[in-house]
Amino acid sequence: MTKRGPELPEDEEEKKKIEESKAKFENLCKLMKEILDKKVEVTISNRLVSSPCCIVTSTYGWTANIQRIMKDQAVQDNSTMGYMMAKKHLEINPDQPIVETLRQKAEADKNDKTVKDLVVLLFETALLSCGFSLENPQTHSNHIYRMIKLGLGIDDDEVTAEEPSAAVSDEIPPLEGDEDASHIEEVD
16 A cells, blocks of 8 residues: 555645636636626636647537537427537636736736637637537638738728728627628539
8 A cells, every 4th residue: 555645745736726826817717708708617727738728518518529410400409409508618728828918918908909809719719629610600710810910010990992891890799699691602
């Protein structure tokens, strides 16, 4: 029988670190949940290594793959869909530089438009990387284009004559529901 003595201080150290991270990132988690319109729970992760965030479903909720399959079925029972597509949890990595810098920006100004855009973009990207499908892919594309323009130093209000559709509104579009923007034409 071996003693587990050396592991105990490590466990205590890990618990202490997690509690400190929860306290440090509490305001960011609340802000992210608010920005994402309470569609997800936002928590600190202790499982992520290099990713800034991930999406986790509840134990009894459907996985991303099952959700895609059920959405594709011709006959859907909306009550079952709503029940089994349990609330998602966005876990953020407190040790990741993106998350730390986002926390600092949010602490400086929680109404910063860039913070809101980045939160939505992180969420949508986490959905995609975890295998979920987006309700409105065009909205995600618009966020990506807006971030590219920001990175290139292009003013969001500048619109070229050739591409009037390149303008992006200042409003953050809803994360789910707007079917018109994701309509795809059928081609023979």
